[in-house]
Amino acid sequence: MFQEERLIAIVQKLNEKQRITVTEICEWLQISWDTARRDLIKLEEQGSIIRTRGGAMLPSISKEVPNYEQRLQLDTPSKQAIGRLAATLIHDGDYLYTDSSTTVRCAMESMRTRRNVVVTNSIDLAGMLTQKDEIRIHLLGGLLDNEQRLVFGARTLEMLSEYQVDKALLGTCGIAPHGLTTMFEEESYLIRQVMRKSDQVIVLADHTKFGKKLFHRVAGLEGIDMIVTDREPSDEMKEELHKHQVELLIAGEGEHDD
Incomplete structure (x- = not known):
């Protein structure tokens, strides 16, 4: 070898x-x-x-974060299964917030509902949603992160403060017992605001995100209502989710056949 x-x-x-x-x-x-x-x-x-x-x-803090194009290529079948299951949680007429997560993008591609309003900071997601009928899109303004293809900054937070949504569909770089973490400090301010402005917070994350810790803490588990994933996390993680009353949905094999 x-x-x-x-x-x-x-x-x-x-x-x-x-x-x-x-x-x-x-x-x-x-x-x-x-x-x-x-x-x-x-x-x-x-x-x-x-x-x-x-x-x-292994380092306790993960420092490598792929750019948007690289993230699109990572573990696509798992993301698609999670996306299909998450899409079933969306109802006709729901007002939604969606971030720049590629797993959230899979959910929006699978969405079959009507008369939805979507607020997003993702330029790619906004473009994809224009191909769907009966959807009103609110694209937040601000500074553009070229690599991650998301909008952030003071203007973004100001615009978001004007909205209230039924559901927030969020991706994450890492989920550990102490909460959600990311490498993008600026976006974490936006996510916190989103969680305050949403009646229901749904996190979409494949199994590789569990136990992963990054530099900046976004929010604790108490701010999450539901996690949609592709495999069960560790017993320790499940215990923490149960303690904070976070519902866990697993995209099973049946989700692959729509």
Whole structure:
């Protein structure tokens, strides 16, 4: 096995168990202590791991956030299944807020209701919604983030303050027991305002977002009414969701056949 193959394998193993020792790596990959140590040094230089005494662990804070185009390509079947299930929560005439999440986009693509009003800060979502009948679109103004293709800033918050919606459909970069987190501090101010202005807050997130922590805390679990995902989270996470009375909906196999 070449070094690049070993590096990928080590990171995959860490994603499963969070920590690993040099001894475990040696036994598992059938390599020497020095080779395992060199592999860990290489991964640390890449920023993929944190070396510990006798082993390695994943960084507690995730720092990599793909841009919008990259996010569109990630785990599309799971996002589509989540989107189809989330779309069933939308009723005729609902007033909605939708963010720039690609999973939320899947929900809006699956939406079959009529006479909806949609407020959004996503230029791509607004463009996609123009292809649907009987939808009124309110695109928030402000500064444009070219990479994430979303609008943010003081003007965005000012416009949002004028609206009240039935449901907010939100994506997230990470969900942990202490709440939602993101790398985008400016957008977090907008999301908090959205949560205050919505009668029901629905978070759409695939299984990779659970347990993931990023730099900026957006809101606690107490601000969420429902989470739509594709797999059950850990027992610890389910316990926290139950404690905060957050309803959990799992997109099962039946959701794939519409």
